[in-house]
Amino acid sequence: MHLPYADSARLIVGTWWLVVLVVSTTYCGNLVAFLTFPKIDIPITTIDELLAHRDTVTWSAVKGSYFEQQIKDSPEPKYRELYQGMMKDDIDQKIMLAEVEKGKHVYFDWRTKLHYYMKKQYLVTDRCDLALGSEELFNEKIAMIMAQDTPYLVLINDE
Known part of the structure; x- marks a missing residue:
C-alpha cells in the first residue's frame, strides 16, 4: 500500500482512519446494545x-x-x-x-x-x-x- 510522503498528507490519512474507526466502533456498540436490550x-x-x-x-x-x-x-x-x-x-x-x-x-x-x-x-x-x-x-x-x-x-x- 502506498502511503503519502508529506507530513500533511499523512496527517489527513491518519485523521480519516481515526474517524472511520470511531464511527464503526460506535455503530457496532449501538447495534449490540439495541439487540441485547431492545427498547x-x-x-x-x-x-x-x-x-x-x-x-x-x-x-x-x-x-x-x-x-x-x-x-x-x-x-x-x-x-x-x-x-x-x-x-x-x-x-x-x-x-x-x-x-x-x-x-x-x-x-x-x-x-x-x-x-x-x-x-x-x-x-x-x-x-x-x-x-x-x-x-x-x-x-x-x-x-x-x-x-x-x-x-x-x-x-x-x-x-
Whole structure:
C-alpha cells in the first residue's frame, strides 16, 4: 500500500482512519446494545391513550376505593368517561395481573401498591413485564398512627 510522503498528507490519512474507526466502533456498540436490550414500547401511559384504546383494553380499580370515588365525582369529562368504562366487578388478583402482563388490562391503584405488585412479579418470574403510567392522577395520601400525647406530633404534621 502506498502511503503519502508529506507530513500533511499523512496527517489527513491518519485523521480519516481515526474517524472511520470511531464511527464503526460506535455503530457496532449501538447495534449490540439495541439487540441485547431492545427498547420496550409501552403503548398506554396516559388516560387519553387508555380511552383511545378502549376497544382493545379493559381497566379496573379496587371496588369502593378512594380512587373510584374521586373519578366518579370528578367534574373533568375524561375522568367520568374513565369511570363509566371501568370494570365494576371484583377480579381475582392473579387473573388480573396475568391480564395486565398480556397487555389486555390496566389496573389503577396507589403507586406504592403497584410497586409492590411489580416487585412480587419480579421475585416470582425473575423479570418484570409490568410498567407504570406516566400520568399522576391524584396525590397519594399517607397517614401514620401514633400516641396522642407524643411531642413529635406537631413536627410530623408540619412535614
